[in-house]
Amino acid sequence: MPTIDCDPDAARERLAEAGVEIEAGNTDHERWRAERDGAVAVAYDDSVVVQGRNPTAITGLLSEESGRAHVYFDGASRGNPGPAAVGWCLVTSDGIVAEGGRRIGKMTNNQAEYEALLAALRAAGEYGFDEVDVRGDSELIVKQVRGEWNTNDPTLREYRVEARSLLEEFDRFSIAHVPRSVNGRADDLANEALDG
Numbered sequence: 733m734p735t736i737d738c739d740p741d742a743a744r745e746r747l748a749e750a751g752v753e754i755e756a757g758n759t760d761h762e763r764w765r766a767e768r769d770g771a772v773a774v775a776y777d778d779s780v781v782v783q784g785r786n787p788t789a790i791t792g793l794l795s796e797e798s799g800r801a802h803v804y805f806d807g808a809s810r811g812n813p814g815p816a817a818v819g820w821c822l823v824t825s826d827g828i829v830a831e832g833g834r835r836i837g838k839m840t841n842n843q844a845e846y847e848a849l850l851a852a853l854r855a856a857g858e859y860g861f862d863e864v865d866v867r868g869d870s871e872l873i874v875k876q877v878r879g880e881w882n883t884n885d886p887t888l889r890e891y892r893v894e895a896r897s898l899l900e901e902f903d904r905f906s907i908a909h910v911p912r913s914v915n916g917r918a919d920d921l922a923n924e925a926l927d928g
Contacts, residue, residue, distance in 0.1 A: 734782045736794045740764070740775035743794045747773070750793050750858055766790065769830065788829040792860035800863035800904075801829065805852040806918035807844025807870070808926055816844040819921025820852035822859060830855055833921030835928075845870040846891035848922065849877070853898040866899070866907040867915060874909040 736743070740763050744754055747766050754766045763775040770786035773794065780794050792799055802823040809816040816839040821831040832855065836847050849868060856864050868874055875881040876892050877899070883889040899905045912919060 734787055734791055736780045736782065736791060737778060738780060738794055740777070740780060743773075743775065743780055746793050746860065747790070750860065752790070752793070786829075788824055788826045789859070792829070794860075799824065799861055800865065801856055801859070801861040803852045803856050803864045803866045804915050804918040805845070805848040805866070805868045806915055806922045807839075807841065807846070807848040808919070808922040809839055809841040809844045810926060813838050813840045813843075815926060816841075816847070817922045817925035818844060818848035818851050819918040819923070819925065820848055820855060821917045821921065822852070822856055822861070828917070830859060831917065831921055833925035835925050842870070842872060842885075842888055843891070844922075845873045846888065846895065848918070849873060849895050850891070850898065852918075853895065857898070857901060862902055863904040864899075864902050864906075866905065867910045868907075869910055869912045869915040869919070871909045874907055877907055 744764055752766050752768045754764050757763055757765055766773045769789035771782055771784040771790040773790050774781050782791050804821040806819045817835045819833040822829040876883045877895050883892050
């Protein structure tokens, strides 16, 4: 049960900005309570106590220094273009913070990879992380985003610009290519979305 030393009023504002619903406390000592994805935050005078099955779902939003996450992404397309889906996963030292997968319509594999990257970066921002280490098994996407390879396709060029813009919102970021075996969870989530 983590206790975060912070200004409860500032923490409340950050939670509200992230769309977290905040309620009045249950006792005279509680200033407010908030719930998100299995985590419950309870504010006292100089701190916030986080409880529940998934405390990291809310701890990143409570303090100014919200920490670092490893961000994994993968896109899948059956056919090129064909039915496509994305998968992403946010991981900290506490384990998986959040993950997701969904169908995205008909796209090429590279478009699906970019869609997955964008979804993962947006999720990392929503969870309040200020540093991200992004990992994906698409060498093309990673090298285009890092500026090592040209992006001749106009659609992919737009994706690259948006990805760079989202990355620059973090205080620090890195992006690297990893083998599919390291990116297994994101890959599974994309394929489960396609199969579902």
